[in-house]
Amino acid sequence: MTPAQALKEIQELTSKINYHNDLYYQKNTTEISDQEFDLLLKKLEHLEKEFPELKQPDSPSQRVGGTITKEFANVYHKYPMLSLGNTYSQEELEDWDARVAKGLEGDAYEYFCELKFDGVSMSLTYENGLLVRGVTRGDGVRGDDVTNNIRTIRSIPLKVKGTNAPASFEVRGEVFLPKDVFLQLNKEREDIGEERYANARNTASGTVKMQDSTEVARRKLDCYAYSLLGEDVADTHEESIQKLEAWGFNVSPTYRKCKNIQEVIKYITEWDTKRQDLPLETDGVVIKVNSLEQQERLGFTAKSPRWAIAYKYKAQSISTRLNGVTYQVGRTGAVTPVAELEPVFLAGTTVKRASLHNANEIARLGLVIGDYVFVEKGGEIIPKVTGVDFEKRKQIQKSPSVSSDYHAMSFVTTLPIHQTNQSLETFRYTDICPECNTKLVRYEGEAAHYCPNTRGCPPQIRGRIEHFIQRKAMDINSLGEQTIKQLYELGLVKSPADLYSLTREDVLRLEGFKDKSAKNLLDGISKSKETPFESVLFAIGIRYVGKTVAEKLARYFKSIDKIAEASLEDLLKAPEVGEKIAQSVYQFFRNEESQLEISRLKAAGLQFESTAKEPEKLSDVLGNKSFVISGVFERYEREQLQEIIVQNGGRVVSSVSGKLDYLLAGDNMGPSKREKAEKLGVKIISEQDFEKLLTGHTL
Ligand code: IVH
DSSP states (O other), X not given: OOHHHHXXXXXXXXXXXXHHHHHXXXXXXXXXXXXHHHHHHHHHHHHHHHOGGGOOTTOGGGGGOOOBOSSOOEEEOSSOOOOOOEEOXXXXXXXXXXXXXXXXXXXXXXXXXXXXXXXEEEEEEEETTEEEEEEEOTTSSEEEBOHHHHTTOTTSOSBOSSSOSOSEEEEEEEEEOOHHHHHHHXXXXXXXXXXXXXXXXXXXXXXXXXXXXXXXHHHOOEEEEEEEESTTOOSBHHHHHHHHHHTTOOOOTTOEEESSHHHHHHHHHHXXXXXXXXXXXXXXXEEEESBHHHHHHHOBOSSSBSSEEEEEOOOOEEEEEEEEEEEEEOTTOEEEEEEEEEEEEETTEEEEEEEOOSHHHHHHHTOOTTOEEEEEOSSSSSOEEEEEOXXXXXXXXXXXXXXXXXXXXXXXXXXXXXBOSSOBOOOOOOOBOTTTOOBOEEOTTOOSEEOOOTTTOHXXXXXXXXXXXXXXXXXXXXXXXXXXXXXXXXXSOSSHHHHTTOOHHHHHTSTTOOHHHHHHHHHXXXXXXXXXXXXXXXXXXXXXXXXXXXXXXXXXXOBHHHHHHOOXXXXXXXXXXXXXXXXXXXXXXXXHHHHHHHHHHHHHTOOOBOOOOOOOOOOOTTTTOEEEEESBOSXXXXXXXXXXXXXXXXXXXXXXXXXXXXXXXXXXXXXXXXXXXHHHTOEEEOHHHHHHHHTTOOO
């Protein structure tokens, strides 16, 4: 391909990607699947690697990450990032309105209402239409430069649309993790035995500050823009919002201009329930004086503007009866206590159950069956028990008729509740598995109890099979939860390997299966044998090995045998692998049952070796020169560098010798390597030097 052809292709791909991105984020519709979208991005990335000089500053390939930042630079905000005054009552709101009226000395004014989005505030600087910086709020005066991570957020334009944006301006917005993305993320974490994240806000905040932008890109953050700052950018806030929309920013369509405080109150009331249906958490309404000239006249107090205020919705909390505690056992054997509640209507839905997390949480709350407890649907999507309604408990204790009710409950729940006539004591947490009666264990440093009966406990067995067949793993979509349950109950499948010896007769024993559906099911299982190694590695369900880690392990070790043989030190050398994962992988392969399962899966014909082709040759520009890569790099992961070197005709070696051509040095490189290279006269080059080599320059 000639550079001219490449440029044309790059431009076409860029506009296609931008078009689909815009459809997705601005118009809430799609014309292609996620996979097709990713394919377009991959093609673009590939071309950019081949023709680095053609990469555009606003290239959508930045959306996939690929940078590592060890420490974020601390930068000053051009305009300080202030907070907002809060109010929880209509009265206070009316007082604020009176102060606004007074401040404006009788002039007419309007308000602009928006929801208060519960995420992390972000300052985005644009110069000549391009996103140049994304900075966290920090202490309001200085924040962290997280630009590389922010570039992965697809709803933040890398280049603004149209031609009428000023040369320089700043956008403020809220970066958030959409509720469904958060739920999915937690499901995935639970699946690999990691603890769940507590809430979407903190997770978004942690994600924004991750070192590896590739991981940030995977998390699918989103951003709502709510302020435009710059010189002479608009006359009203409404106009700012319209401009932001026109330039391609994601603005929540929930705003409304209001003529007076009564209209504001109406807006607040309306959104109190409607906000439950929004894709993100909101905790109030932000009310802003619409005219920017009037905003300026009203000015600021030391901490916050006088022209805006936040009305905070009260955390929605309700008291209901704790009828009992049940326990759920997950795939990894982790036991989660669940509060069984007297059904109660809260924030749009009927709540019957709430997670209690673990034994420590129950002890902390001091729960007793039969208590009235407060249930909240605050920042979390899953209802949460926040405390005991002690007033109600006192009433119950006083009344003999209700007190006997406590006994009744203890009977129903079969939980040992210790109580004397006068006082109630907290119950003892179950010490046996509710599913298989095995004695539970607790591992050091972990809050959860575990059922150690991994091979015999029904939900653990079914869970492993469900994990195995999921889309990201073996992708056997002819199998569902119900079918797995039946297969297990009929004694046909006790482990993933059993799936591969199922016969037509076996399947026909299942309820609702006829010739055609049985054939479908078996074809699906058979086809899964082609699933690539990295997905198989994820499917076999090693604790803490999620899809990303499985991919890295597969690429690094290339076969299951190599992984199985690897020592702890070997494992620790692989990318993304720390002590916890290394231990888990090491133990897994030393367990006889895992060994047996793997050998059966091998015999069934699954892929246990990486078939990833050697990286496609792109050029010979590196002319068989040898490289040692050491340290951490700003723009590349080490593996990426390895790949680029090989793709462009170079060689990667592991130790510094007199024959070595280049030591590619990142940050934190060990001093001994540098010393040795210096002594032997080996050229030490930076990431930037390396890029020069790639474009055919000599150093
Ligand atoms: S305007 C002077 N609008 O709330 C501050 N802020 O307490 C002007 N927030 O840090 C902020 N939604 O992160 C504004 N629609 C919205 C908002 C919003 C959420 C956050 C923002 C800020 C905090 C202020």
